[in-house]
Structures are given as C-alpha cells and as structure tokens.
Amino acid sequence: MQKTAQPDATWFEIPALWASSIALYLSIASLTYAQVGHSEVTIPTLDLADQQHRQVVVDREAGQYLGHPTTVLLEDNKTILTVYPKGHGRGPIVMKRSDDAGLTWSERLPTPESWATSKETPTIHRVIDSTGKKRLIVWSGLYPARLSVSEDDGESWSELEQVGDWGGIVVMGFVEPLSTPGHYLAMFHDDGRFISADSKRSNPSVMTLYQTRSTDGGLTWSAPETIWSSSEVHLCEPGCIRSPDGKQFAVLLRENRRVKNSHIIFSNDEGQTWSEPKEVPLALTGDRHTGKYSPDGRLLICFRCCSPKRAADSRPFEGDWVAWVGTYDDLVNGAEGQYSLRLADNTKAYDTTYPGVEVLPDGTFVTTTYGHWTKGEQPYILSVRLKLDELDRFAQQR
Numbered sequence: 001m002q003k004t005a006q007p008d009a010t011w012f013e014i015p016a017l018w019a020s021s022i023a024l025y026l027s028i029a030s031l032t033y034a035q036v037g038h039s040e041v042t043i044p045t046l047d048l049a050d051q052q053h054r055q056v057v058v059d060r061e062a063g064q065y066l067g068h069p070t071t072v073l074l075e076d077n078k079t080i081l082t083v084y085p086k087g088h089g090r091g092p093i094v095m096k097r098s099d100d101a102g103l104t105w106s107e108r109l110p111t112p113e114s115w116a117t118s119k120e121t122p123t124i125h126r127v128i129d130s131t132g133k134k135r136l137i138v139w140s141g142l143y144p145a146r147l148s149v150s151e152d153d154g155e156s157w158s159e160l161e162q163v164g165d166w167g168g169i170v171v172m173g174f175v176e177p178l179s180t181p182g183h184y185l186a187m188f189h190d191d192g193r194f195i196s197a198d199s200k201r202s203n204p205s206v207m208t209l210y211q212t213r214s215t216d217g218g219l220t221w222s223a224p225e226t227i228w229s230s231s232e233v234h235l236c237e238p239g240c241i242r243s244p245d246g247k248q249f250a251v252l253l254r255e256n257r258r259v260k261n262s263h264i265i266f267s268n269d270e271g272q273t274w275s276e277p278k279e280v281p282l283a284l285t286g287d288r289h290t291g292k293y294s295p296d297g298r299l300l301i302c303f304r305c306c307s308p309k310r311a312a313d314s315r316p317f318e319g320d321w322v323a324w325v326g327t328y329d330d331l332v333n334g335a336e337g338q339y340s341l342r343l344a345d346n347t348k349a350y351d352t353t354y355p356g357v358e359v360l361p362d363g364t365f366v367t368t369t370y371g372h373w374t375k376g377e378q379p380y381i382l383s384v385r386l387k388l389d390e391l392d393r394f395a396q397q398r
Contacts, residue, residue, distance in 0.1 A: 038261065039311055041283045044395055046341040048384065049320075055344070058082065058105050058368060059096060060380035066094070067370035067379050068121040071356025072136065074153060077101065080358060081154050082368060083122045083138055084381060088351075092116040093140065097154065102358070102366040102383050112148060114160040115140075121354060125175040129217025130182035137175070137218045143167030143194040149219065163221050167194040168210060170288075173238035175218070176249065178270050182217045185271045187227070187251065189236035195224070207234035207256060211271060227274055228265070235263055235277060239289035243328050244297060250331045252289035252301070253277065258309050261285040264331060281336045282311055284324050287350075292359045294388045300325055302343070302367050304353035317342040321353045321369055325388060339395055343384045348372035351379065363387045 048054060059066055069084035080098040082105075085091040093115040097106045115122075120141035127135050136150040138157070145167045146160035172186040189209050192201040210224035228235055234256035241250045249267045251274075262285040263277040284301070285308070291301030305322040307315055321344045326337025346352035352371035359365050368383045 038279065039282060040314055041281075041336070041340060043283055043336045044339040044398065045316055046339055046391060046394055046398070047317075048386065049342050049345040054384045054386060056102060056105070056383040056385070058381035058383055059084075059094065059108070061378075063378060065091075065378045066381050067351075068354040069356055069368055069370060069381050070123045070354070071358055071366075071368050072124045072126050073101075073358040073360075073366075074126070075134075077361055079153070080366065081124060081136070082356060082381070083124045084370065085118060085121060089121050090119050090142075093118045093122045093138070095154070101360055101364070102368070102385065109154075112157050112159045114146075115148065115157075117160070118146075121170055123170070123172055123175075125172070125218070127175065127184060127214070127218030128177075128182065129219075130180075133217060135218055139171045141168055141171030141188065141194070143197060143199075145171045145188075147221075164223060166196060166224055168224070169194060170237055172212075173288075174240040174251075176240045176242065176271075178213075179246075180215075182215065184214045184218055185211060185240075185249075186214070186221070187211045187238040187240070188224075189238070191234075202231075204231040205234070206231045207236055209235055209238065209253070213271075228277060233257065233260055233263070233277070237288045239291065239301075239303075241291050241299065241301070241328065241331065244293070250328070252280065252284070252291075252303075252331075254287040254289075254306075255285075255308070258306075260308055262287075262289070266332070278334070280331075281334060282307065282315070283336045283340050284326075284331075285311075286322065286353075288354045290355045290357045292357050292365070294359065294365070295361070295363045296388065298325060298327055298338070298388055299331075300357065300359075300365050300367075300386075300388065302353070302355035302357050302369070304350060305342075306350055319350045319352070320344065320346045321355070321371055321384075323367070325391065339391070341391065343367060343386075344369075344371060344373055344382060346371040346373070347375040348379075363389070 071082045095109045118140040138148040144162040149158045168188040168190040171188040175186045208229040209227045212221045235253040237254040239252045253263045261279040266275040286303035289303045302323045355369040
C-alpha cells in the first residue's frame with residue numbers, strides 16, 4: 001500500500017446561511033472518531049420515504065428488473081442523462097434523457113448495437129480534453145473493460161470497444177478530473193475473476209482496488225495500478241470527493257466482507273500515493289457512495305445502508321436508500337456528520353441503491369437510483385429531489 005502522511009484537517013468556513021441552525025451539530029462533529037460513531041449512530045435520522053412529492057419515476061416496466069443507474073448533469077444545468085442495465089448488474093444498457101433537470105424523462109433512447117452485449121453495470125461520465133473538447137463516456141465492465149464515446153452530448157455514440165487487456169467490477173466507480181487539463185483518474189475493483197482473460201478468484205478471496213489514468217480526455221486509459229489488496233478487508237466500489245480547496249481526494253469504500261465499517265483513503269498528490277484505509281463512522285457505512293457539494297459547502301452523500309454483521313440490527317434504515325449530510329472536515333476527522341436520512345424504502349433485502357447524485361444551481365439535489373419500491377414487484381428507477389435547507393427545517397421540527 002502506498003502511503004502519505006496523514007491528511008491535513010483544513011478547517012472549512014461555515015457559511016452564515018446555516019451556521020446558526022446547527023450549533024448542536026458542531027458540538028457533535030467536534031468529537032473524535034474514537035469517541036463516537038464507530039458502532040452506533042448518534043446523529044439525527046430523518047425519513048423522507050413517505051414524501052412522495054419529492055419522487056419522480058424515471059423508468060418502470062412490469063416484470064422487468066431495472067437497476068444500477070448512474071447519471072451525468074450537463075453544463076446547461078438542465079440536461080441529465082442516465083444509463084442502467086436491463087437486469088441485475090448486467091444486461092442491455094438503457095439510456096434516458098431529461099431536459100428539465102429531472103422533472104420529466106424521455107422514452108428509452110436509441111443506443112448502439114453493442115450496448116445490448118454489456119456484461120455489467122454501466123457508468124456514464126463527462127470528460128473534457130486539453131483543447132476543451134467535451135465528451136461523454138460510458139463504461140461497461142468485467143473482462144474486457146469496454147468504452148463507448150459521444151462527442152455530441154449523447155445524441156450519438158460509438159460502439160463499445162475494448163480499452164486494454166484488462167477488466168474489473170463496476171468499471172468505473174468514479175472518473176475524477178485532475179489538475180492538468182484533459183487528465184483523469186478512475187478507480188474500480190476486482191476479486192480476481194476479471195482483471196485478465198485467464199484470471200480466477202483465489203481461495204481465500206482477495207479484493208483488489210485499482211486505479212487507471214487518461215491523459216487524452218478519456219479516450220485511452222493506462223494499465224491498472226494496484227492501490228489496495230487484501231483477503232481480510234474487502235474494499236471496493238470507490239466514490240471520490242475532492243476537498244473544497246481542491247488539494248485532496250477522499251475516496252469512500254464499501255467493505256464487502258461485512259466485518260468492518262466502510263473505509264476511507266486520502267491522497268494529497270492527485271492519486272500518486274494514498275493513505276492507509278481507515279474505518280468511517282457507522283452513520284456513513286454502506287455501499288456505493290456517491291456525493292456532491294451543496295452551494296453552502298455541505299456534502300450530501302447517497303449510498304445503500306448496509307452495516308457490518310455486528311451492527312445490522314442497530315440502524316433503522318438497514319437495506320434502504322439513504323444519504324448522509326455533513327462536511328468534508330467530517331470525512332477527514334472521522335466525525336459522524338450532521339444527520340442521516342432515508343430517501344426511499346426498499347422492500348426486498350439489500351437489493352437497491354447504486355445512486356446518481358446531481359446538484360442544481362439553486363441547491364436542489366437530484367438523486368436517482370433503483371430499488372424494490374413496490375413490494376412484490378421488480379425494481380425500477382426513481383429520482384428523489386431535495387434541498388438541505390428544507391431538511392434543516394425538518395430536523396428542527398422533530
């Protein structure tokens with residue numbers, strides 16, 4: 001494991017807009033990771049599951065499993081594209097478009113023939129090369145990892161094409177722009193089965209976290225580099241948050257053996273080296289973390305509520321689509337955050353929540369994922385809209 005010094009805790013000035021309403025939160029957040037939150041959740045938990053005015057159905061088909069969406073918001077702050085598989089983590093890729101920031105959605109759009117051959121969860125990302133040329137890319141994983149490119153904001157796409165002699169699971173967990181124009185860092189994981197054509201899972205199983213880079217605006221990618229590998233702690237499904245000053249990356253990680261909380265790693269040099277993984281508080285523990293900043297500087301991070309076996313009975317929203325509200329400093333300091341919330345009630349075990357998270361200029365979050373929202377029926381794609389100032393008022397009324 002490559003290491004750096006422990007990340008600096010750069011205090012982040014709290015805007016006056018909301019500082020007066022969260023004095024209690026600040027007193028909680030000032031406690032250290034060792035003191036609170038490792039095995040219980042002590043911050044407020046808010047439930048939005050019954051607030052149907054926030055919900056928009058993106059796609060639903062009787063008898064058909066629809067799951068695992070990702071989204072991208074274009075620069076007009078109105079156009080959102082989403083892709084997802086027709087099936088559980090694999091199947092033909094479906095694409096839809098919203099021209100009104102997620103309030104309504106198109107019919108399923110035409111896609112290249114090769115998208116029907118996708119073997120895994122697709123992911124969609126915006127990339128821009130060093131000349132300012134904008135592209136959208138869609139990844140499809142397992143072996144070999146394949147890439148489809150659009151240079152007209154999703155009106156047309158290339159066929160899925162093999163990127164290299166490698167593959168992996170949930171390719172890519174994130175695609176993060178670097179300080180050099182046109183350069184990107186991406187991460188994914190593999191359990192030994194898909195990294196090469198002849199690879200296979202070992203016994204005991206080893207989970208490996210990989211990163212790859214692009215220097216040409218997302219068209220080509222380097223051979224994967226190992227960041228972490230272990231048979232004891234299975235870290236996967238990376239989600240990246242850049243610090244407010246832009247100098248640091250924090251990557252949240254699912255722990256797939258269910259023996260530990262989720263973990264976090266930091267880089268102060270744009271992914272050249274990484275800190276040792278450490279557990280996060282239980283309030284932030286789950287799967288497939290995806291987050292964005294509100295205009296007031298706070299973070300909303302969505303994920304599936306999935307706890308270690310020892311704590312699975314201690315959280316009210318276990319197995320549901322949830323979110324966490326806090327600050328970047330909470331991530332650095334291992335603090336619990338401001339509050340947790342349930343966005344929707346998943347009615348079947350843990351089969352839910354690979355979320356897309358977008359934020360509009362007025363502070364509206366458009367969060368999108370799949371789940372068994374109607375008991376006894378196949379899962380479908382749902383969006384939930386919210387603003388943090390609304391949640392602040394809701395919290396104060398409790």
